Amino acid sequence: MHYLTDRFRPTERRLIWVAALVLLPVFFFPVLPIWTMKLWAPQYREGLTLMIYTNTIKGDLQNINILNHYVGMHAITPDDFKEFQYLPQALTFFGVMALIGALVNRRWVAILGWLAFTGFAVYMFSDYAKWLWHYGHDLDPRAALKLPTFTPPLIGMSRMANFRVLSLPGPGTVLLGLAWLLGPIAIWLEVRAASRGAPGRAVA
């Protein structure tokens, strides 16, 4: 149990600082999209864009909704997503945990934060997948064009009627992912250092 109550080496502690630095501003400056969708059709060679932020959706929303209503998809409106009410706060909260972890310099605090962050991320991915399923399945039976139900992919290219859709994580998610990775990296660095008998605190 010493391991959990022990302190980080300076290198690993710096990594926790970095994670805090990435996560903390999310609530205050939600400027990076966490997911992007690009839609192309023969008459939309330039493509339509949908950008999902932690607190809203931006891009050619009206246009996409007008086109979607032909196939009976629900209009995408930021108001529908209760997620936008807590997502930025939650991410900043994990930032606070990382900050505390680094400040008090106790492994268990940081690991607890990391585990909570991981759980939250898993929940959000499944939530996002559920939304995608919902948009592709809960089609208005009165729609002018009847499409077989579909699930837009979380990541990658797909076809929907005359549209090609590319769905990719945005720079926000990339940064969040890197912040998340800092946890395992920190521990791996410590394990490696210990096994080489390098100076610093040994794994007890």
Added chain:
Amino acid sequence: MRRWIVLTLAGLATLGLATQLTGCAGTGGARGSAAERVYVKPGEHDAYYAFLSGGHHGNIYVYGMPSCRYITTIPVFTPEPAVGYGVDEESKAMLGGFTWGDAHHPGLSETDGDYDGRWLFINDMPNARIARIDLKDFKTKQIFGPIPNLSAAHACPFPTPNTEYVFAASRFSVPVPNRPAKVEDYAKDFRGVIAGIKVDPKDGTMSMGFEILMPPFAWDLADAGKGPSHGWAFFTCYNSEMAFDSLEVKASQAEMDYVAAVDWRAAQKAVDEGRAKTIGGVPVLDPAEVKGIVYLMPVPKSPHGVDVNPSGEYVCVAGKLQAEVSVFSYAKMKAAIDAGNFDGDRMGVPVLKYEDVLEAKVPVGLGPLHTQFDDKGNAYTSLFLDSQIAKWKVGPPWDVTDKIDVYYSIGHLMASEGDTRHPTGEYVVALDKLSKDRYLNVGPTHPEAAQLIDLRGPKMELLYDFPTYLEPHYAQMIKAEKLKPITVYPLAENNKPGAIKRAEDARVERKGNRVDVYGLVVRTHFTPDIIRVNEGDDVYFHWTNLEQDDDIAHGFGILWSSCNMQVEPGETKTIHWKATKAGINPFYCSNFCSALHQEMQGYIQVNPRGSTVAAVQRPDPKKVAEVAALLKDE
């Protein structure tokens, strides 16, 4: 070893020959065959916009150069029911009851003597009007006139180098003010008028500047001075004989007619100082009383076009009935005016001596009409009778250096930015009056003809020949990159009365016999799509297109009526329809918009006179909610 040397030499020789051949095919800066030089690949854009006046069609045609592809028509003085121009309330009011115009001379706005791509002015000759088209959306925004006292604006608009003014001058003199008179009293009672119309530098709005009372000659064409001659405008005339009948003969007798030089700053100053009298509600200056605003330069035999060269030093006047271009020196003109060297006057306008102001006479050929310029100091003059363009050197020895045949009877010509301070010298387009046998025969009404000619080589070279609809006179060509047109009207900037921006605001309001429909159009529905009115009602439809997507315009056409218009993305337009007969009147989207365009329709239910109709009708809330959900942006 020797074999290698021989082979290498042979290879080099072949390469040299090939280069030589390619060099022959392209002349000067131009490359490739004529076909290659006009070919614009599918999906690519032309290098120039060309604006061709539509003549008595009353509009403007837009072409791409060098492909010579027709792009669009801008309705100006003539209704265009397809888009509702002259049908919707705003454009109907702008046309002022006229359904015809004769549009001759496009005039692109200028800054420092070069096209700035902001506005395009054009005259309606017979009704003495000038229109301004905004090149942000290619729409007619103002029609100024009929200008009081002016009888036909032919020498019009020819903007000044910073678009301070556009001009207009009477082609057919009449009594000023117009009143009952005898035509025989022409010389005594009739007068020509030169008008300077102010242009607001910010938004291009035209307003009255000044008018100058001129002798009753036929005022023909104009150009504004530039560079050293900035501040002056030049107007040609014929019929200085003051004939009022059989002009064909009687107006062609005098050896000399005139170019009037107007000091427009002095004219405006005189008006501002209160030296004008008010005729027809506008300030008019009489040169017999107000000195120093206008002078006449004699020029042979019924001249036509007057064109100031790019440096602004020379005023080139085409002889029409004389086979020469008379080139006047601005410096000489100014010196003669300053020295007071006059040869009498015509109705109070001082006449300068021909030999005092003449710089050169260029023997260009028969029937010279108009002159344009390139970037290398050359001028190009159209020859109506010879059906040719003559190229000549501006400056000693004033030689004609090349001629090219055109098909047939050329009027105006349009060089690339060829009337500015910096012509690009790439192309000239011949705008011909007759096409005869040039294209597939479509019966006795022939199209007009135009030829694109390459100016980049030492010799002019015919590239392409294309027909146009009736009837381009002057035209102008501007580098495409100078124009930055919008693709949709930003909804946020739409503050038209009658505009609604939310589905929740869609409604029909009835006050007395007036019904106002506040509706919106979006792919692919009208909201509301059922409208109930009574027989005898005046119905005003205010449709707002809430789309913000490229090229998604919707139409609104009512059956058994002349009511039709197009509403572009972000735009609100109002159209009036009279419910003359009880019954059902379907309406539909007349401009193909999308996959369910055929379904975009609605009904006007016209109840018998005196039926009870709700004062406010709102569409089905469920439908409103559905539409509202679509329109929530960001």
